[in-house]
Amino acid sequence: MSRQIFISLPVADLPKSIAFYKTLGFDHNAQFTDDTAACIVISEAIHVMLLTHAKFTSFTPKSICDTKTSTEVLLSLNCESREEVDGLVAKALSAGGSTQGKPEDDEFMYQHDFSDPDGHQWGVFSMKGMPPQ
Secondary structure (H helix, E strand, O other): OOOOEEEEEEEOOHHHHHHHHHHOOOEEEHHHOOOOEEEEEOOOOEEEEEEEHHHHHOOOOOOOOOOOOOOOOEEEEEOOOHHHHHHHHHHHHHOOOEOOOOOEEOOOEEEEEEEOOOOOEEEEEEEOOOOOO
C-alpha cells in the first residue's frame, strides 16, 4: 500500500489561504473542500488540509498555537533544484508570506524557508548529495 500524508493546518481566512497555496503552484482539490476546509495537493502523497479554526478545534481539545509567538511544527519539502527552492520562496513572498532568513548553501543541500499568511513554517530544500561523513 502506498501511504499518503494529510497535514491539517488551522487558518484564519480560508479563501486567502487557498489563494496563497494556489499561487505557489499547488493544486486545489475541490472534492474535499467546503466552507470550513480545503484540500491542497502538494504531490500524490502529500496533501494539506486547510481548516478554519472552528473546524480544526473539532478534531482536538487543545488550543490552536499562536504562530506569532510559537511554532507548532516545521514542515520541510524537497525540491528538484535550487531554482525551484528560490521560485517557491519568491512566490510565497509575493502572495503574502514571509521568510525568517536567507538561503543556506551547504556542500550537499541548498535550503530556504517561508511562512504562509497564518505563520506555518515551510523549509524548502534541494539535495545535491549526501552529507559529509
